[in-house]
Amino acid sequence: MNRIILALVMALFPSLALAGVxxxxRTLPAGTVITAADLRAENSDRPGLTDPSQAIGLQTRITIYEGRPIHANLLRPPRLVSRNQIVRLSFHRAALRIETEGRALDDGAAGELIRVMNVGSRNTVTARVQPDGSLLIND
Known part of the structure; x- marks a missing residue:
């Protein structure tokens, strides 16, 4: 009975079924950082993001083909550090400050914890990615 009523309402008022998503x-390859030019609003009965601020500045996890709705699970914060990248590795405690080079063992966005190998000692540590792309070792 509910399905019949829903079908009747959708037939009489098709604009209720379509929402701007x-x-x-254009086709967005995996790893693309989304800009306003990459988005367009479409009327669709398929779910997706409706607010451009939820997508702009984020990076695609997979390729999103032209005309496909954009979902939050297809996006992630942009990666500042790539696996195998040589990075600046810092440790701070009170007046002690140590800086060295490290090799990232994982990809990472700002605020994420990743594994890093100290190039000099070959020890593996966990460090937090900073907004400038450097890494800070946590105690």
Whole structure:
């Protein structure tokens, strides 16, 4: 009975069934950082993000083809550090400050913890990615 009523309402008022969702304005390869030019609003019965501020500045996890709705689970914060990248590794405690080079063992976005190998000692440590792309060792 509920399905019949829903079908009748959707037939009489099709605009209620369609909502403005964000879709890809072009094919977005995996790793693309989304800009306003990459988005367009479409009427669709398929779910997706509706607010451009929820997508702009984020990076695609997978390729999103032109015209496909954009979902939050397809996006992630942009990666500042790539696996095998040589990075600045810092340790701070009170007046003690140590800086050295490290090799990232994982990809990482700002605020994430990743594994890093100290190039000099070959020890593996966990460090937090800073907004400038450097890494800070946590105690």
């Amino acid at each position: 964000l879709a890809a304005a």
